[in-house]
Every structure is written in structure tokens, then in C-alpha cells.
Amino acid sequence: MFIQIEPNSAIPIYEQVTRQIIEGIARGDMQPGDTLPSVRSLAADLGVNMHTVNKSYHELEAKGIISIRAKSGAVICSTEERALTPEQLRQIEKNLKPVVAEGMVLGATAEQIEHMMKKVFADLQIPVEGV
Amino acid sequence: MFIQIEPNSAIPIYEQVTRQIIEGIARGDMQPGDTLPSVRSLAADLGVNMHTVNKSYHELEAKGIISIRAKSGAVICSTEERALTPEQLRQIEKNLKPVVAEGMVLGATAEQIEHMMKKVFADLQIPVEGV
DNA sequence: ACATTTGTTATATATATAGTATAACAAATA
């Protein structure tokens, strides 16, 4: 799989897994309907504990991105299933705020931040291995 | 002061303090050269421990936003002192990435995310082209 | 000069979070 863990990061392992799966879906590496690897196999792949991956999967489910079918597997939700609610929009804005504020205080211009945002957006939209 | 603590938030108190001071500076509530309240007085104001505020101040210093003068006080750095380094730019982009990725996966369009970005800029009272 | 305020340092305690290690269970699956 495409996930790379940084053991010494300040970001918890389960959070790294969550983010990289989200980025993988955004990039198109994984599509709606696809099944995620079992918590045991992914944990073995990454060299971490089963429960750590399990926590990540449940975080993804709480975000409405995957659906965990008990004793079967985890499936990526369709775009219809994960319709953007006003609550989710507010949350994204809430997440965006401290990042933008810090950038500005450090001396970045609005244009620089918009440019970085577009760069990130493009990174995620353009598949690494071609379509 | 303008800081409001949410005791039951998943975000640590010292991190809430750090973010709100950064937002305060971004908004212009506080300007370069201004002195932050002493760790003891702000802690008393917020009803939290001295060390919690102290941790926040040192986080702000590590980010290059304030300068702590031993046994005197904490001063907000000038925009020259906090010149944006390529390393800091990378960090901002790194912070931006998971937020944008999650938004996209949840079904937000590029326009929606750009719009939210402008809303955040407006909240922070930062002039943006075309607003 | 003196008292207060300041950040600093140290110690101690309590709680929560993160991560691992095993184990067992029951449903789904091959």
C-alpha cells in the first residue's frame, strides 16, 4: 500500500494512517466501492498494532468516508453516501482557519496561501501513475 | 483578553491559547512590538494553570511569532523578524494538505474550498484580491 | 533601596491518550 509511517512524528500513527488513506482516495488511488485491507494485514504491512489501524478505520467511518461491515471489511463510501453537510462544511472551515492564520502571521500573503492551496489541490487531483 | 477556552475540546488548552493569539495577531488585535500579558495574569484570566500558558508562549516562540525576554515579558516579533522561510512555507503547505484532502473526499468542490478560504480571510480581516 | 513582578526551574500528582501485546468470540467467507 501507499502508506508511509513516520514513527517519530508528533502526529499519532492512527492519524497518519487516516490522513494518508484520505489523500489516497482524493488522488484516486482508491475509489468508492473499493475495500480497504483488513486491519490485521495493514497493521502487519506497516509494522504497527492491529488496534492502531482499527482506530484509524473507525475515525474514517466517523468522518463518513468509509463504511465498516462487521466481520467482513471496510468499504469506501460512494460520493452520494458522503454528501457534504453544512456541519461538515463548518468543520472544514474550522480546520482551515488556524493554518491560514499562522501562515499570515508568519508573513505569507493571501496570494501565497491561495497558491499553496491550489498546489495542494492539484497534487491531489493529478494521479501519480496516470489515469 | 479575547481568548475563549473550550474545556471539553479535543484540542489541548495550550494549543487553543496558541491558536487564538495567532488569530488575534492576524486580525490586528495585537501588533508587532506589543507585549503579551504575563503567563500568570493570563492564566488567572483564563482560569488555567500558569504552566499551560507558559507552554503556549514557548510554542509561539518556537514558531518565531513572539520573543520571550527572560524575567521581563513576551513581545510580538516584527514582520521583519518573522520573515517567511522556505521551511515555513513547506510547513504551511503540509498543514494545508490534510484539510483540503478531507474536504475533497467529503465531496467539496474546488470552488467551495476556495470560497471557504476567502471566508477565513474575511474573518481575519485580510484584504484579498476580488473580495 | 525595597517590594513586586517576571520568566525559569524543580518536584509531585492525576488523568488522558497512544501504542502494544494477547486472547477469545462470533459472523462472514472461501
Next chain:
DNA sequence: TATTTGTTATACTATATATATAACAAATGT
């Protein structure tokens, strides 16, 4: 039927978060 699956439970270690006190020495205010 045997294996794989997510689930649940227990136990343990380590780190992070937050508080509580106390003392120190430099800076500051009067």
C-alpha cells in the same frame, strides 16, 4: 469446515496534558 474478519476485553508501558506548589534570580515599579 477452516480461515479470515471485525469486535471486545484485559493488561501493560510510555507519553502528553494539566494542575499544584515552591523557590530562584533578574527585571521592573515605586
